[in-house]
Amino acid sequence: MFPRAAHYASAPCTRRARTLCRGELRYLRGGRVGALILLMINKVAASLAAPPRPAASPLEREPAPSTPRRRRGRGRPKGGSAGNVRERLLAAARELFLRYGYRAVSSRQIGAAAGVNFALIRYYFGGKPGLYREILQSVLPPDVGGMLGxxxxxxxxxxxxxxxxxxxxxxxxxxxIAGFVLREVLTPGGPMRAMFLREFPERLAPLAERALRAEMARGAIRSDLDPRLLVLSVVSLAIFPFLAFPLTSRVFGVRNDEEFVTRFLRHTQALLSAGVAPAAPAGVARAQARQ
Known part of the structure; x- marks a missing residue:
């Protein structure tokens, strides 16, 4: 049995010390405190009896020098990797936007798919909207440039x-483009409607109308036609077969290959030419009617 705390507190001392010890006995009552004091004494004795630890060698005292870590510099990647990063972001964003939609894709997901830091989206494009705009402009400008007159x-x-x-x-x-327009522009509250209207139809429609007015002034097109409605007719004929491709491909055999596009253009241009051609003089019209 462990000695009680009172045994330690009852050591010989002066009368004044006995008075002080009695006040401390209240905190040393019970066997637990005595056991704790005895355990501490045993630990000190065991440490003194242990053999001294040998001194560490110089190799142990001095750690081996490590190679300093090379930190990547700030800013855009240098050299040929800069263009590669930009193209990887565009390719990854195009695939994700078409598959899941603009709102469902985050900048982190685009960066992970491209294998780069998503912060580079803001560096190169100013953010996710700028990246989407770049995707559209990377495809349309070469062809749209001709449409602008x-x-x-x-x-x-x-x-x-x-x-x-x-x-x-x-x-x-x-x-x-058809999937983009259906999902992001035509649906109620389409997230890219304002940008699409600002970048394309609002710029293209007036310029196409101006080109048709010039043809009317040259006498190549009937002057009694409304140029704005004529632009609407051209847009409808050119776009609808591919905008509704899941239906038109099954019902009318619409395809994206060169053979069908050439045949479709030949038919549509002939249809438009017959409808917008200037009226023949009265004598020529009567002669054509008799034939």
């Missing part, structure tokens, strides 16, 4: 068949 080879101005051909080939050659 830019002179063709040889200085020839854009005409109605050229506008129809450019629109048709843009939509046929980029099937993802």
């Amino acid at each position: 830019a002179p063709q080879e040889g200085g020839r101005e854009m005409r109605l068949p050229d506008i129809l051909s450019h629109m048709t080939r843009v939509w046929a050659g980029n099937p993802w």
Whole structure:
């Protein structure tokens, strides 16, 4: 049995010390405190009886020098990797946006799919909206430039068949545009509607209308037609077969290959030419009617 705490407190002491010890006995009552004191005494005795520890060698005292860690510099990647990072972000974002939609994809997911830090999206494109805008502009500008009324080879101005051909080939050659417009523009509250209208229809429609007015002034198109409604007709003929591709492909055999696009353009241009051609003089009209 462990000695009680009172045994330690009753050591010989002066009368004044006895008075002080009695006050401390209240905190040393019970065998637990005595056992704790005895345990501490045993630990001290065991440490004194242990053999001394040998001194550490110089190799143990001095750790081996480590190679300093090389930190990556701030800013955009240098050299050829910069363009590679940009293209990887565009490719990853295009695939994710088309599969899940603009709102369902985060910047972190795009960065993970591209294998880069998602903060580079803000560095290169100013954020996720700028990245989406870049995806559209990377596909449309080469073809849209002709639709804006830019002179063709040889200085020839854009005409109605050229506008129809450019629109048709843009939509046929980029099937993802239809999914983008249906999901992000035409649905109620489409997140990219304002940007799409600002970047494309609001810029293209007035320029296409101006090109058609110039054709009317040259006498190539009937002057009694409404240029704005004529642009709407051209857009409808060029875009609808590919906007509703899941239906038109099954019902009318619409395809995206060059053979179908060429045949479709030939038919549509002939249809438009017959509808918008200037009226023949009265004598010519009567002669054609008799034939």
